[in-house]
Amino acid sequence: xxxxxxxxxxxxxxxxxxxxxxxxxxxxxLEKRGSIVPMAxxxxxxxxxxxxxxxxxxxxxxxxxxxxxxxVFTMVVxxxxxxxxxxxxxxxxxxxYKRW
Amino acid sequence: xxxxxxxxxxxxxxxxxxxxxxxxxxxxxxxxxxIWIQGAFGIGAWALLLGSLAGLTVSAAEAIVLLLxxxxxxxxxxxxxxxxxxxxGSEQFVLSRAPFGNRGGILQLLIWIPINFGWIAYCALIFGxxxxxxxxxxxPNVPKIFTTEFPGATLFAILSIILPIxxxxxxxxxxxxxxxxxxxxILIIVGGxxxxxxxxxxxxxxxxxxxxxxxxxxxxSFMAVLEWSLGLGFAWAYYWGQYSRLAKSExxxxxxxxxxxxxxxxxxxxxxxxxxxxxxxxxxxxxLVILGGPTYGAIGLxxxxxxxxxxxxxxxxxxxxxxxxxxxxxxxxALVLLVSVPACILFFPQVFYNYNVFLTLxxxxxxxxxxxxxxDFYVIRKKRRYFTVNDIRDMYTMGKKFWYHGGFNIAAWIxxxxxxxxxxxxxxxIKVSTGFFGWGFPYISGLLAVFLYxxxxxxxxxxxxxxx
Numbered sequence: 288x289x290x291x292x293x294x295x296x297x298x299x300x301x302x303x304x305x306x307x308x309x310x311x312x313x314x315x316x317l318e319k320r321g322s323i324v325p326m327a328x329x330x331x332x333x334x335x336x337x338x339x340x341x342x343x344x345x346x347x348x349x350x351x352x353x354x355x356x357x358x359v360f361t362m363v364v365x366x367x368x369x370x371x372x373x374x375x376x377x378x379x380x381x382x383x384y385k386r387w
Numbered sequence: 388x389x390x391x392x393x394x395x396x397x398x399x400x401x402x403x404x405x406x407x408x409x410x411x412x413x414x415x416x417x418x419x420x421x422i423w424i425q426g427a428f429g430i431g432a433w434a435l436l437l438g439s440l441a442g443l444t445v446s447a448a449e450a451i452v453l454l455l456x457x458x459x460x461x462x463x464x465x466x467x468x469x470x471x472x473x474x475x476g477s478e479q480f481v482l483s484r485a486p487f488g489n490r491g492g493i494l495q496l497l498i499w500i501p502i503n504f505g506w507i508a509y510c511a512l513i514f515g516x517x518x519x520x521x522x523x524x525x526x527p528n529v530p531k532i533f534t535t536e537f538p539g540a541t542l543f544a545i546l547s548i549i550l551p552i553x554x555x556x557x558x559x560x561x562x563x564x565x566x567x568x569x570x571x572x573i574l575i576i577v578g579g580x581x582x583x584x585x586x587x588x589x590x591x592x593x594x595x596x597x598x599x600x601x602x603x604x605x606x607x608s609f610m611a612v613l614e615w616s617l618g619l620g621f622a623w624a625y626y627w628g629q630y631s632r633l634a635k636s637e638x639x640x641x642x643x644x645x646x647x648x649x650x651x652x653x654x655x656x657x658x659x660x661x662x663x664x665x666x667x668x669x670x671x672x673x674x675l676v677i678l679g680g681p682t683y684g685a686i687g688l689x690x691x692x693x694x695x696x697x698x699x700x701x702x703x704x705x706x707x708x709x710x711x712x713x714x715x716x717x718x719x720x721a722l723v724l725l726v727s728v729p730a731c732i733l734f735f736p737q738v739f740y741n742y743n744v745f746l747t748l749x750x751x752x753x754x755x756x757x758x759x760x761x762x763d764f765y766v767i768r769k770k771r772r773y774f775t776v777n778d779i780r781d782m783y784t785m786g787k788k789f790w791y792h793g794g795f796n797i798a799a800w801i802x803x804x805x806x807x808x809x810x811x812x813x814x815x816x817i818k819v820s821t822g823f824f825g826w827g828f829p830y831i832s833g834l835l836a837v838f839l840y841x842x843x844x845x846x847x848x849x850x851x852x853x854x855x
Binding site: 302305306309310311312313314316317321322323324325326327328331332335336338339342343345346349350370373376 | 407408410411414418448449452453455456459460463466467470473474475476609613634635636637638640641642645646775776779780783
């Protein structure tokens, strides 16, 4: 094992023990919940993918009609809405993870 | 302090500064933290110079959309793999040992550190270029040597990395507070400067201006800007993990950096595109003075100079962490110096003026890296319910499970290097034209094609080479 070879023997031992302890703990959490922290939910993923598809659509609009400034402002509104939406969603997911 | 207490304190530091997996209660970055931190990281030289390139090449409306689409799409294609690092709390180049092999992960690190020198160089050069423009305004009798691009800007560039080296040395908590202050400040100022450009020039005139240096056809200019933006978007492939391992949730790990490196970064790029479009100048320090005059130009230059310091610290820190994992014998301080100081060999004007080549030619490598990690995790590992704790232990201890052939996953490495051939076939980054295949660009984006190619070819080769 090379990971902590730069340390003193005593400290190296403490670190190995810590690594093992953590891996054991992670193993138990993964078994129960699949992740150490709240996993990304369906809605967060859908909103993320939709936002990026929307972006590509806007690029096509501007390629076809470069003077469509409204498209640019629509993007700003959509972005701002999704930022708030995901912010609320993330808080909710963290709360749900705590309650679980 | 007793020995066990001292050890536990040092172990806590190890979680933040090196390799131990971070547990839930040790996570320090929430969604908003990420937006600010990666926003501060994002608004660096790369964003400003990309904006300038876009402003010289396409119209204002096209620049806005292409900068957004290129950056955000490049990021989005890699974003989901940040969930890996947040899910297991482990560092980027440790978990990269699964797709590239236990020794291959270290080789990836050795490829990435010189790439990181390139990014440090662009930040430092912006600092230097800003200083040589600012000094004559503040001090009219300044010795001439300090107003030249070489050696003046180069000397200031070297000085610019001293404070960021110290902040990176102090670790992520310092970085967090450093960026909580600098990011909103920079955003407010960029917004103010954008407003003054829009007010001074007028939106109608701005949106009707023709770009000063377009390529031969509209398609070529349009796709060139998209390609550069994608290059920057994919460039973060090497950076997701170092921060995501400290994320409080997977959503914050995926969405937070996307916002910081995506729309917030692009906000600054757009302002730069306007500046370059109006003045016809590439260097932000030059067009700031032209647009703002001596007073506002000087304020803009000071802010520009300050804005480069946060990103330099944020470049050095993850490189030092990853190097610490691979080379544990070397002390933290020495590693911080080793991953930052050699960048000085790139502090020259020739590097500064060839940013588009860096974004695309070297960009192919980070695009291929992102595609391989994503394919490995979401296709190969997903079938086996992702990583088990034994898998993670194997990666930490350089065991047999991810040893493949002599420590290298041949499938990943063939896919990685062959992507460069495919890329140069589709796109010539130096001439910004079609590559040696004789077809491709500007009808196909070279980087998007490389991403797709690497993703697929890696899975095919993996299946052929490692049937089990």
